[in-house]
């Protein structure tokens with residue numbers, strides 16, 4: 346969960362996204378309050394629900410704008426609220442993974458140029474020191490979430506704040522984010538002995554549509570590099586594990602004439618869709634935003650990351666927008682089978698976190714996309730545990746994937762057949778080319 350996505354509107358907070366939402370009142374409706382984690386009892390209630398589902402780890406983020414609402418002024422009230430949430434997680438024996446910055450920036454730093462201004466590196470370091478001083482009992486940290494998405498959506502395209510568009514802006518933001526990470530890494534390592542620190546990187550994983558075409562292969566490799574791998578390469582000496590966010594992967598096709606520009610894909614990826622000509626097979630469109638389910642890509646990606654970086658991996662996000670919860674169980678199952686197979690093949694995957702526990706504010710989409718295994722009525726705040734959460738719970742409690750049992754309990758008809766085929770495909774995969782066509 347990211348603070349901005351679950352905390353609701355209460356309490357004082359002035360970050361760039363607050364300003365952005367005020368300028369775009371169409372994104373959320375006035376009566377939508379969201380999961381309201383900032384209100385005492387709300388986060389705690391969801392943590393109790395997580396406990397009931399057997400979850401052992403929860404990722405959450407701290408909001409810099411709450412902790413340092415004005416430059417050099419620390420809000421002890423905000424630290425106290427985060428302390429309550431962390432304590433409740435510990436009480437329930439759920440391990441917290443804390444992200445220090447999940448896209449949003451305090452307005453006072455946004456006014457100075459956001460990630461374009463190199464001064465942000467020291468400002469971030471100061472905020473990180475304050476947090477590390479207060480939360481030495483948190484062992485796993487992510488400095489930033491998906492710098493690639495932020496560079497693309499806020500500095501190359503006008504979708505996210507700060508909407509400072511231009512190649513120079515993007516290059517500066519890219520550089521400063523990586524520098525801020527490195528500085529934060531050493532602060533955390535110094536202040537919290539045994540801390541494990543990384544970033545949550547976004548991986549889409551592009552493959553050539555024709556693997557025998559050397560140009561298409563080169564093209565896909567270059568896109569993967571500029572899209573995600575360059576961020577990992579840039580900080581590879583200052584990460585203890587790879588934080589892997591994975592939702593979907595795509596085939597690329599070099600035949601420019603065949604490109605069909607689709608703009609209704611995941612909102613954070615339109616540039617890739619336009620520039621790279623993502624090929625999506627119509628039958629593979631599964632999520633509410635048209636993302637395909639390609640667990641074979643996931644398996645291949647995990648193997649690739651293990652081979653290239655020799656680091657443990659934590660799956661920091663994996664999930665699907667599926668309001669009616671029709672495909673989510675299938676999605677979780679096949680991705681967990683991919684993780685299982687990757688482990689069998691020698692990949693060191695330490696944890697898997699589904700995104701997300703509860704429905705939350707999906708950035709530009711407001712409350713229109715549901716990623717939660719628990720549904721939240723964004724007006725009344727009522728929680729309803731979805732069927733996919735039961736499947737997830739069964740896997741956690743069995744400490745393994747009883748495929749036959751799960752298939753017979755949770756699936757039927759065509760979906761069951763698809764799951765069987767896909768799982769067979771994943772489990773018989775030995776090395777290369779797990780990608781289902």
Ligand code: BGC
Nearest residue numbers: 347490491494547662707716
């Ligand atoms: C982001 C999340 C977001 C999710 C689903 C990820 O890229 O880190 O904040 O909710 O995608 O779109």
